[in-house]
Amino acid sequence: MIDQSVRWLDDRLGIAKGGRTMLDKIFPDHWSFMLGEIALYSFVVLIATGVFLSLYYIPSAHEVVYHGSYLPLRGQRVSEAYSSTVGLSFDVKSGLLIRQTHHWAADVFLGSIAVHMARIFFTGAFRKPRELNWIVGVTMLMLGIVNGFLGYSLPDDLVSGTGIRIAYSIIESVPLVGSYLGFFLFGGNYPGNGIIIPRFFLLHVLILPVIIGGLIAVHLGLLVKQKHTQFPGKGKTEDNVVGTPMFPTFIAKTTGFMFMTSAVLLLLGGLAQINPIWQFGQYEPYQISYAVQPDWYMGWLDGALRIMPSWEWVGWGHTLPLEVFLPAVVFPGLTFGFFWGWPHIEKRFTKDVATHNLLDRPRDRPKRTAFGAAMLMFYFMLFAASSTDVMANFFNVSLNVVLWTFRVIVFVIPIITYFVTYQICNEMRAAEGIGKRKRAMVVSRSDTGAYSTVTAEPRPGDDAHELDAIPVPTYINLTPEELETGPGVRRVMR
């Protein structure tokens, strides 16, 4: 059977040669390599649950009277989008489970991308030859954030409607073309002529998922072409990959991981309530709820909007709402521009043009690690700033104090983080025997009450399982001779 199928396909496509190589593709064994897999399998869950939801959701602002099984809403005039979302939650079997799983999967998708990206950053996996894949990944993060926003806007509930209102005002803040863009996108002055929900729906379920899916294919294709990176260790060089083969071991492990990721998302979706839109009610432009925050991945933008001073610029018969344009348009633009350009930016500092397949240990690159930690802290502080009102209530201090505190610490804490991380990295590098599995110490008490400490008997695997620390040069200074060794892979002497 298998024999015949392979022969049939090989006669037509010649799959056997490359296929055999694929089956033997080696995957390095390290837990941090699973972070990207979480993102991939969350995306699979998003597609599966999303198809289910699209069977029941009606993307329409048309007003109807709610007649479903949720009593407090009965008889109210709501949009078809809202009515169908409540309907698929309560009147479709398993509907609530699937809807909440979809929402959780989106949050986990973006969370795992962020952590995966941090892993790539701190271990230097973005360096030559993988700059393109880094750019593809950053693009997926950006599109994922946009698609998440579009998705939670679809139910047309009070909280998400407020988010759309804010998005409209952000578009309006763009100089010269802002009001035109807003009118074109919404089909008129806010809230438009009801066309924004069908448009968001089309973007959310077709255009962006297709682009993200295509980019995932490119991401994995480049991974196969360029092969995995790996941490330095015994037997691992710039010129090989050490690990487990695709078939059967990796396939089994990754399939199991897909099942387990889906299981966790389902458990979250069924046990942890998320976005209970029936409590918020239908969106009306003149209504508002208290302590509303966007989904977590929009928090950094919301925080930036909150702590920005009111610097509106007025002159020459025009208004430039810098208090909106800077934090909500310029800042995310700079952020993603900076992420896209990072491999190139770092290269300008390190002058490192070599090909790298071995990963850095974060502590061996103290400046990069300290900078990355500072960046993470900066965005985390902005994220925290999106809860100024909740914090003021919780800690019972004035909103004014909380706001000014954040305006200061959003810059101060990352700077402190830089120096602390830098110091920790250097101290870790100076410590002896770090990275080695420690031999157990046995403490025993003699008859007379004296204590003595002896090293335990060696156990199999001691010193072998963890890797010897390998000194990594802080800077790679390339001599002209080294640069002239040809176009191939340059081996970094370690």
Place this chain on the structure above:
Amino acid sequence: MSDESTVQPTAPLPVAALDDPHQLPYAKHPGRAQAVAVVAMIIGILGCIGFGITYWVSDQTQWQAVTLGVGLLGLGFGVTAWGKYLMARGPFVEERHPFNSSDEEVKEMTAAITQRGGIVVARRKLLGGLFAIGSLAFGVVAAFPLIRSLGPKPGRALFVTNWRRNSQLVTVDGRPVHKNDLEVGGVLTVFPRGFAGSSPDQTILLRIEELGPEDPPLSLASPGRSDWTALGYVAYSKMCTHLGCPVGLYQEQTVELVCPCHQSIFNVLAGAVPEFGPAPRPLPQLPIKVQNGFLVAQDGYNQPIGPGFWERP
């Protein structure tokens, strides 16, 4: 994929020796590892069956999640344990061959592009130019329907609301607002008659004091607006000047309006100037008066409401 990048060993993948120091503890006891995987998979099967029963018997979200979650968790754990402990784990080594071409090949590729392209385009400059102009023209005109058809031009829409001289203040249900409708400290969202629920017209009506017709008007620290209030009522646009959220929170003690979105705070008695937060401008004030016992607007807003935009003077 090149033929060279085949993998050692090419022989059937061996199971790692049991005394291999890389071997995981469980892998040294294949029987025990298999038992773990068997139990996990049986739990997985039971969980899946449980989901099926739950689905037909009830529509209980939590039980569906627990059964299906445990089902997938069990299956996933079982397969992972199978792969991790009972399949070849090596470590195996795959050689990495440089995939980049030789200098010669790079040069040839570059030369092919520049020479062929250069010769063809240089000889037929007219065709090249025409095609470039044509493509540009196509790109520009294709944008017309793609962008321009999406919606109307803003025109004056952002500058005007439906508030006019003598517009009656009505609630969202369309009910006219009587002068006795609000107690001191009360707030109400109002619209001009005929436009109840309209976004740009939303206006927040507050009663600060109980004043009679003979009393001096409400003192606003905003010069020239002393006759914009009536009987202790004052009305402001409800659309925040920061990002257009409804400024829906009223703190009676401090006489402040708070926007719940980004915490801009407006001082009601000083003409709704922003005292705090990111909002750049005061909320526009709607001048009101009492006519036959009901509240009406003296006039429309004297400036565009809501957040800033480029065309706003």
